[in-house]
Each structure stands twice: as structure tokens, then as C-alpha cells.
Amino acid sequence: MRVIVDEDICIGCGRCEEICPAVFHVDAVSGKSRVIDEEACDYTGCCEAAEENCPVDAISLEE
């Protein structure tokens, strides 16, 4: 699965990291979420929940 965070849209709220810490990490310098391990989507199954709960729809998933 491809996971994309649109950093122009992300507001750095940290919700994706709370829901799916194996995949998302909010960078302390940029204040934006970035994908640290895309493969982890497949075995954690939490990427869909992160996408659904992003308040600004910055996360995109592609099969």
C-alpha cells in the first residue's frame, strides 16, 4: 500500500501518529507528519483509521 501525507495540508495535530505510530511520525522540526514505515500498514491495519481521522484529509492511501 502507498501512503502519502500532503505536507501542504497537514496541520501537525498528531492524530495519525496516535492512531498508527508504526507508520506516521510528526517531525519535530517541520511540524508535519511523515511516513516512517509504509510497509507497516499491511500488518498493523491502522492506516485506514488514520486516514479517516485526519481532520484536514491530508492522508491518501493507494492500493
Ligand code: SF4
Ligand atoms: S492527522 Fe492529518 S493533520 Fe494531523 S498530523 Fe496526521 S496528517 Fe497531519
